[in-house]
Every structure is written in structure tokens, then in C-alpha cells.
Amino acid sequence: MLAIVAGWPAAPAQAAVRNAEDLLIVDCLLPGQIRRLGRQATFLSARRPVRTTQADCEIRGGEYVSYDRANYQTALKVWLEGAMSGDAEAQNNVGEIYSKGLGTAPDYGMAFQWFKKAADQGYGRAKINLGYLYEQGLGVERDQAAALNLYREASGIEDELMYASVVQVEIKARDQKISGLEQQVQAGEAESAALREQVRQLQQELAQRRSALAAAQRQLSDTQAKLAQARQQQDDDLTRLLENQLLAQEEQINSQRTQLASLEQRAGASAGGAYAAVPMLEILDPVFVATRGRNTAVYRGGPGKRQVVGRVTSPERVGAITVNGQPAPLNASGGFSAEVDVPAGGAQVQVAATDKAGGRAELAFTLLPQAAASPGAGASPAGDGKLPRGVSLGRYYAVVIGNNSYRDPAYPTLTSAANDANAVAAMLRERYGYDASLVLNGGRLEILTALNEMREKLKPEDNLLVYYAGHGEIDARGQGYWVPSDGAANAEKTWISNAAISDILNTIPARHVLVVADSCYSGTMTRASVPTFDAGSMAPGQWDGWVKAMADGRSRTALTSGGVQPVPDTGSGRHSYFARAFLNVLQDNNRLLEGQRLFREVSTALALGAIDAPVPQVPQYSPIRYAGHESGEFFFLPKGAGSRSGP
Structure with a gap:
């Protein structure tokens, strides 16, 4: 008989919160449980890794690395043991640590290896992450077809479901002779010669790297052979030593692969010349x-x-x-x-x-x-907008944030953010039945507290929409931030990073989460692509299957007002261009509305309506990286639209 004598609390009622940092997510190693075997023997079980808030980790007696950690090795310590033992979630988390970098340059080669181990076990999040590496050519040769297949597998989409893609x-430029100017041609020839020399040097360095990689692979093969021999001889100490050597050699090889990919990318960009972008x-x-x-x-x-x-x-x-x-x-x-x-x-x-x-x-x-x-037009139309029988979407919650006023005079007062937030909260409550929390001119602690309350309150069957309107920032590394009302200019630690938002969303148990961000540089939150499914073109039976597949999957997606550039504050009366388009689409909708169609209609409205916008505005819609997206879609269902009736 195995009995638990003591251990960590399963779910503390309230973790003590002293400041905003206490609400940030950390990699936490909880203490082991003291267990008793029969009446005589007691032992301590292995420690358990989790991702939770800093305050929660402290109150449960766990060990964690603070959010602004300077070395990824400290985060690896939490997950590596489980990853080495074959746990798919731990393997994916190790891959994300290498992919993020965490105080050092990302190691996409190692990230690829760990994502692949988890994906081979069928872990959906790892398939999404692995697909992104294939899509972008990070740590592996770029392969759009492989990326698309992984995205489809993670989404659980059957072949017969209609797939649509952005084209x-x-x-x-057609020909350099179009310029007709001899000086430009001569300058182009000189530039081409310089680029050819740069490509030659890069190719020479590539050859050296490939030679070093081949030598490392031979050394790895020797180590693998020795490891197999040690296992046959049941020499535990030698086996452990060789396993550590094997891991180190794999890390060295994948680091070299990452350097090769970077060099190949640079060589390709150099060869592309002036027309690279x-x-x-x-x-x-x-x-x-x-x-x-x-x-x-x-x-x-x-x-x-x-x-x-x-x-x-x-x-x-x-x-x-x-x-x-x-x-x-x-x-x-x-x-x-x-x-x-x-x-x-x-x-x-x-x-x-x-x-x-x-x-x-x-x-x-x-x-x-x-x-x-669709010749057989007698039956119900494809994508009839009704919720299929047997599909339950669960309860809907929202955290709506609108910041007009800022303590630091470096951030000018906005005129529409609070109006946008009030209107969005009212729309979600009155037309869609949301339980919506409104945060106006919220500071860092207030915003993080509102998000943490959702983490503690929501159940797996629930849905959460987070709306943010306010100032945004971007740092030298390309990391995007929301600026709270008490944020200070040139002080990243007073902002809320997209990485922190992603970590929080990853720990929220709700099945579907959508972030709608109307701020400068909000596009830094969305990085990966996914297949776009056109519900309107599906055959009648396909709509039901698609909705069920999307409703069952765990999704973390973002609809942002722009890419990696500023977006305008006002422009459409009391609202921003983006907020006005977003509100209009929700107001006019009278059926089950999927997030991708919301994005297309908002994008179309902006393309037609933001003629006088001071800067171009191109919305983005895709999964949020490192937020736990597996598959699925976010749905809006107006009050009274209901489910399809009939047997």
C-alpha cells in the first residue's frame, strides 16, 4: 500500500502578492512528496516542475528562477530531467527555452531537436513550434510544406475539410536596364562585385563549418557506439557519463547547425542584393x-x-x-x-x-x-452560422483594458483608448453575454492582477478574450510591450512584455483565449502562420466537423491592429480605426463567427475605411508564440443565435 504522508498543497487558496513581479510566471520546481511504503519504509518522491506565478511557487515551497533571469541554464534545470526521461511536455518546454534564448542568443538547432522529440510523441504544441521553425528556416532548412503539414496535424484537421490560404x-524589378541611367548601372555592378565577394567569403566559412560539423558527427557516432556497449555491459556509471557526453555533443552539433543556418540565410540575403525586401x-x-x-x-x-x-x-x-x-x-x-x-x-x-x-x-x-x-443546393447552406448539435462553447469572460492617461509625460495622453475599452466591454456584455472586467488607466500591478484572477477563476471549458488599447513599445531585440499607466519611458521593467503575457496565457486553463491588441508594435505578439479555413466555402457536412474540431482544440490566438510599427490613436469619431472596425463587425454579426473571419472582415474594413489614417495599418492574426497554442479557434456567438434545432 502506498500512502502520501506529506507534500505540497495541491492548490493554495491565495498566494501572497507583494508587487507586480509576484504575478509573473516562473519555471517552478516543487518539492517532492514524503511517501510511505507499507508500515516501515518512507521515501521522498521526485520534484515536480510546473509553470506558475512567483507568489504561488513561493507559498508552495518551490524553487524558481526570477523572471529577469540572465541564463537559460537555470530554467533548463527545472525541465531537463523530465525531458531526458521522455516526457513530451518537458521536451517541448526545453525546446521553447532554447528557442527564446533567455539571456543568450536563441539556439534553434537544439530547439528543433527537442520539439521534434515531443512532436514525434504526438504533442500538439510541439508540432506548432516545430512547424514555425520549418516555416522560418530556423535551425533547419526552410520547408513550407513540412510547416503546413505540422500545423494541420496539430489542428486535427481532416483532409476533406476545405483549406484556404492567403495568396x-x-x-x-524586371530588369536593371529599366533605370536607363549608366551611372546607376555602374554603381549596381560595383555593388554586385562587393556582394559576390561577400558571398564567396560566406561560402568559404560555410565549408569550414560543414567540415567541423562532419567531424562532430563522427565523434557523436563513436560516443553512441560506446554508450550502446556500456548499456549491454550494464555499467551504470559509464552509461551516465556517456549519456552526458552524448547530450553535450548533440548540443555542440545543433549549435553548429544553427550557425550554418544563419550563415546560409546571410549568404542568401547577400545574393539577393537590393531586392531582398x-x-x-x-x-x-x-x-x-x-x-x-x-x-x-x-x-x-x-x-x-x-x-x-x-x-x-x-x-x-x-x-x-x-x-x-x-x-x-x-x-x-x-x-x-x-x-x-x-x-x-x-x-x-x-x-x-x-x-x-x-x-x-x-x-x-x-x-x-x-x-x-455547390450544385446540390437544396440542403442547408455551407457554414449556416448555427452552432452544431452536440457542441458546447462554454462560458465567456473578458478582461478589457483601456489606458488614456500616463504618469510619465513622455507618453502623450490618448483620446480614444478608454472610449474603445468601454465600448468593447459593453458590446461583449450586452450582445454576446460575456462576464467582462473593465480596467481603465490601469497600472502594471492592476493589469497583471486582472489577468491572474482569470488564471485562478477560469475552468478548462471556458473562453477568455483580452482586449488592450493603449501605448506600446518595442526594444532593440524586437520584443514588444504594453505600457501600463505607471510605465516609465526607457524603463522596460516598468512595462509588460508580450513574453510575460504569453506565459500568463499559457497557464490559464481556459480552452480558447483571444488577445485583441490595439497598440503600437502589437504585431510583435504574433509570429507564426497557420492554415486559414474558409467556413463559407465548406460543404454542409464539413461545417459541423470543422466547428467541432476547432471547439475541442486548445487555442491561443491574437488579433492585432498592426504589425511591427506604430498605429494611429483616433480617426473614426470617438474610436480608433481598428476599434471602430472591430466593433462594427461584432455589431453586424448575427451568427457563429470564427476568429479568422473576424480578422478578414476587420482587415477588409480597414483597407476600405482607413483612407485618411496617418500611417498604414495592416492587422495581423495568428497563434501567440509560447502561449500553449495547440489547435482550435475562438468563436463569437451572439445572444439568441443559439444552436441548430432539429433531431
Whole structure:
């Protein structure tokens, strides 16, 4: 008989909070339990790693590393033992520690190895993280197909469910002779010669690195052979020594792989020359769906006039946009639109963009009415907006933050953030039935307290929306921050980092969490891509399966008002451009609304409506890195919309 005599408290009622740092998430190593075997023997069980608040870890007698730790090795100490023993969650956490860097440069090679170990065991979060490395080419050769497959596996999406993707094309310069200026050609030739020399040096360094990697791999093979022999001889001390050597050699090899990937990326960028960063052309509405042939965009509705909405990055560099040969007005934010006459059999559409240097991009697709795509039109329409029978979305909560006033005069007073927050909280309560907490002009402790209350209050079946409107900052490393009302300029420790928000969201038990951030640099919160599913183009039976799959999955996603750049404060009456678009979409919606469609409608509204915005505004929507996203989607269901009736 095995009985627990003493151990850590399972869930303390209230952890003592002295300051804001007590509410930040730490890697905590809880003490072991004292257990009794029979009547005679007692022993101490292994310590258990968890992620919890600093205050909670203290009250439970745990060991932790403070949030501003300077060395990732201290965080590894908490999780490495479990990872070495094969625990998938611990392996994923070790991968995230290497990927984050934590006081040192990220080691994507080691991160890849640990994510792969966890992903091979079917761990969804690791598949998302591994897919991101493949997508970005970090620590591994870039492979978009492998990334997409991992994202799909993590989402639990079946092959028959319709998949739609954002289609982008680059606006590239056609020929250097377009300039027609001999001096520019000569300068370009000199630059090319310098770049060729740089590429040659990088290739030489690559060859040396590859040689060192091959030698390390041979040494690793020798160690593996010795380890196998030691295991056969049951020599525990030698086995442990060799296992440690093996881990060290794997770390060395993966570090070399990371350096190789960095060098290859630099060599590629150098070879790319002046055209490494080019404007992009993107269609927002309608949504493209995957086909085996030509690009196809399907929309709900019959033949007739249909609006095509798109946008370009770097609009100041774009000279003209045409749709089927007709000019389409381009606003300051890069948005454009044009009407296309669509017959029953579909229309061919060609969108072209030309930049001021003579570069050109073309995007051709077939615009197809839903009626033409679904001949058996008698049954209920695809994606009818009803909650399928047997699917429960749980309860909905919100923390809505709006900061107008700041203690530090370096941060100017905002005019719309508090208005936006009040309106969003009212919308969520009155139209969607949320239990919404409102924080106006909140300081660092107040904001973290509101989030921590959700961590302690919410259950696994619940949903949480976090809305933030206020100042944002970005540091030299590209890390984004929310600035609380008591934040000080040039003092990162007085802000709330996106990394801290991600850690908090990771520990909240709610199944679905959506962050809506309307602040400068909010796009630093979203980094990975995921497949975009077009519910409107699904066959009737597919809608039910898709909603169930998304409702069952654990999601952590963010809808942000912009990328890594400032966004305007006001512009649409008492609200920001983004808040006005967000509120309008929620107000007009009368069906089950998925987060991805919310994003598309908000993006379309901004592309059309933010013509007078002082800076271009391009919303982002994707999973939040390191916040525990596995799969799933956030849903909005207005009061009275209800579930589908019938047997």
C-alpha cells in the first residue's frame, strides 16, 4: 500500500502578492512528496516542475528562477530531467527555452531537436513550434510544406475539410536596364562585385563549418557506439557519463547547425542584393481555397457584381493597381478595391501592381459564386452560422483594458483608448453575454492582477478574450510591450512584455483565449502562420466537423491592429480605426463567427475605411508564440443565435 504522508498543497487558496513581479510566471520546481511504503519504509518522491506565478511557487515551497533571469541554464534545470526521461511536455518546454534564448542568443538547432522529440510523441504544441521553425528556416532548412503539414496535424484537421490560404506575390524589378541611367548601372555592378565577394567569403566559412560539423558527427557516432556497449555491459556509471557526453555533443552539433543556418540565410540575403525586401500584393476578400489547378476564390452568393478587396505592403513604393486592366484607387494604408461582374460560371480576375521603379506583380484567379461551386443546393447552406448539435462553447469572460492617461509625460495622453475599452466591454456584455472586467488607466500591478484572477477563476471549458488599447513599445531585440499607466519611458521593467503575457496565457486553463491588441508594435505578439479555413466555402457536412474540431482544440490566438510599427490613436469619431472596425463587425454579426473571419472582415474594413489614417495599418492574426497554442479557434456567438434545432 502506498500512502502520501506529506507534500505540497495541491492548490493554495491565495498566494501572497507583494508587487507586480509576484504575478509573473516562473519555471517552478516543487518539492517532492514524503511517501510511505507499507508500515516501515518512507521515501521522498521526485520534484515536480510546473509553470506558475512567483507568489504561488513561493507559498508552495518551490524553487524558481526570477523572471529577469540572465541564463537559460537555470530554467533548463527545472525541465531537463523530465525531458531526458521522455516526457513530451518537458521536451517541448526545453525546446521553447532554447528557442527564446533567455539571456543568450536563441539556439534553434537544439530547439528543433527537442520539439521534434515531443512532436514525434504526438504533442500538439510541439508540432506548432516545430512547424514555425520549418516555416522560418530556423535551425533547419526552410520547408513550407513540412510547416503546413505540422500545423494541420496539430489542428486535427481532416483532409476533406476545405483549406484556404492567403495568396501573396512579390512586386519585383524586371530588369536593371529599366533605370536607363549608366551611372546607376555602374554603381549596381560595383555593388554586385562587393556582394559576390561577400558571398564567396560566406561560402568559404560555410565549408569550414560543414567540415567541423562532419567531424562532430563522427565523434557523436563513436560516443553512441560506446554508450550502446556500456548499456549491454550494464555499467551504470559509464552509461551516465556517456549519456552526458552524448547530450553535450548533440548540443555542440545543433549549435553548429544553427550557425550554418544563419550563415546560409546571410549568404542568401547577400545574393539577393537590393531586392531582398520587396512590396507584396495580397487579396483580402474573397478568400482563396485550395485547388489542384488554378487559384480559385469562392464567395457565398449568386452571380452579379462582387467586390474584390486587397492591399499592398509599402504603398508609398507602389505606383498603380489595376483589376482586369482598370485602375483601382490605392489609399494611404495600401488598401484597394474594385467591382467585378461575375457570371454563373465564374469570372477570370487579374490584379496587377506596379511599383515606382518599374517592378510588377500579377495575381490571376477565378472568382466563383458559391451556387456554382455547390450544385446540390437544396440542403442547408455551407457554414449556416448555427452552432452544431452536440457542441458546447462554454462560458465567456473578458478582461478589457483601456489606458488614456500616463504618469510619465513622455507618453502623450490618448483620446480614444478608454472610449474603445468601454465600448468593447459593453458590446461583449450586452450582445454576446460575456462576464467582462473593465480596467481603465490601469497600472502594471492592476493589469497583471486582472489577468491572474482569470488564471485562478477560469475552468478548462471556458473562453477568455483580452482586449488592450493603449501605448506600446518595442526594444532593440524586437520584443514588444504594453505600457501600463505607471510605465516609465526607457524603463522596460516598468512595462509588460508580450513574453510575460504569453506565459500568463499559457497557464490559464481556459480552452480558447483571444488577445485583441490595439497598440503600437502589437504585431510583435504574433509570429507564426497557420492554415486559414474558409467556413463559407465548406460543404454542409464539413461545417459541423470543422466547428467541432476547432471547439475541442486548445487555442491561443491574437488579433492585432498592426504589425511591427506604430498605429494611429483616433480617426473614426470617438474610436480608433481598428476599434471602430472591430466593433462594427461584432455589431453586424448575427451568427457563429470564427476568429479568422473576424480578422478578414476587420482587415477588409480597414483597407476600405482607413483612407485618411496617418500611417498604414495592416492587422495581423495568428497563434501567440509560447502561449500553449495547440489547435482550435475562438468563436463569437451572439445572444439568441443559439444552436441548430432539429433531431
